[in-house]
Amino acid sequence: MTDKQNKRITKNELRRLSAILDSREIEIVRTIHQVKFASANQIQRIYFTENEKQSTNLRTCNRKLKRLKGFGLIDNLDQRLGGKGGGASSMVYGITSAGYQFLRLDDMTLNATRKRLYEPNILFLEHTLAITETYTRLHEMNRLNKIHDLQVTFEPSCWRTYMKNGTTPTYLKPDLFARFAVDDETEDFVFYELDQATQCPKRVIRKCKQYLIYYNSGIEQRINGVLPWVVWITPSEKRRDQLTRHINEAIPNAERIFRVITMDELETLTYNNHKEED
Known part of the structure; x- marks a missing residue:
């Protein structure tokens, strides 16, 4: 990372930036804050899709990211996806302390202070x-x-709180929660768990059973009126098959709640779920 992230930016300067940045630039800063880290390729796919040529979209995206970095609101990590030879699209960005204070101008619910941008360990990244x-x-x-x-x-906004054994406040910590409409009549609610094949299947089973305890509390039904799917996303088909086998062996009727897929199967999952229901 550069020294830019350590530079203190006054509130007046942040207000000036708020006036000159366009809405898409502000949303990029907000998204990077929400997800913690994002690659240039991911930012491009979210915000820069107007041109038919992917290379043109990526160049436009990189110019915007360079501009936001120049203002000190974001910075790139030393680490890159796929190593140093991955090109500009492999650069990974995080929000700086100044970027966080910039977002606080319009969202005072954010904590008053935030730690500086850091280089995470590779597993966390x-x-x-x-x-x-x-x-x-x-x-x-x-x-x-x-x-x-x-x-x-x-x-942490997607985390849930429930009482374990009726007495102990406990957190259920999904990685992501999504709500979306499939068609005019169907709406899906999904907790996502991102598995990196770094933990033994027994730990995955323990997390699945924690979901069952939470579901049996009735809290989620009162919030959304339904029980969300729990979707485990694995880095390989081999790991997918391993977790599927272990979950089905440990939990009766696991397929009613749990799905295990690879990232490339994410798009087809919703269609297949509702096809099965039909």
Whole structure:
């Protein structure tokens, strides 16, 4: 990361930036804050799709990211997707302290202070970028009218609280929550869990059973009127098959709530779910 992220920006300067940035630039800063880290490729796919040529869209996106970095609102990590040879699209961005204070100008619900941008460990970064990729693909599906009225809640806002054993406040911590319409009559609610194949299946089973305890509390039904799907997204078909086998062996009728897919199966999942229901 550059020294730009350590530069203090006055509130007057932040207000000046608020006046000169366009709405898309502000939304980019807000999105990077929500997802924690995003690659240039992911930002391009969310915000820059007007041109038929992908290379043109990416160049436009990179100019915007460079501009926001120049203002000190975001910065790129030293780490890149796929290593140093990945090109500009592989650069990963996070929000700076100044960028966070910039967002607070219009959203005082954010905490007054925020820690400086840091270089995360590789496992945390890969997991976070997988969450961002899930959001990016849902956004693309919504833009192409494959789903409608997409609403996404990021952590920690998507976490749920319930009482364990009736006495102990406990957090259920999904990676992402999405609500969207499939057609004029059907609306889906989904908790997403991004598996990186770094933990044993027993830990995944424990998390699944935590969902069951939470569902049995009745809290979610009172919030949304339905029980959301729980979708585990794995990095490979081998891992998908492994988790599917373990979940089905440990939890009776697991398919009523849980789905295990790869990232490339995300788009077809909704169609297949409702085809099965029909």
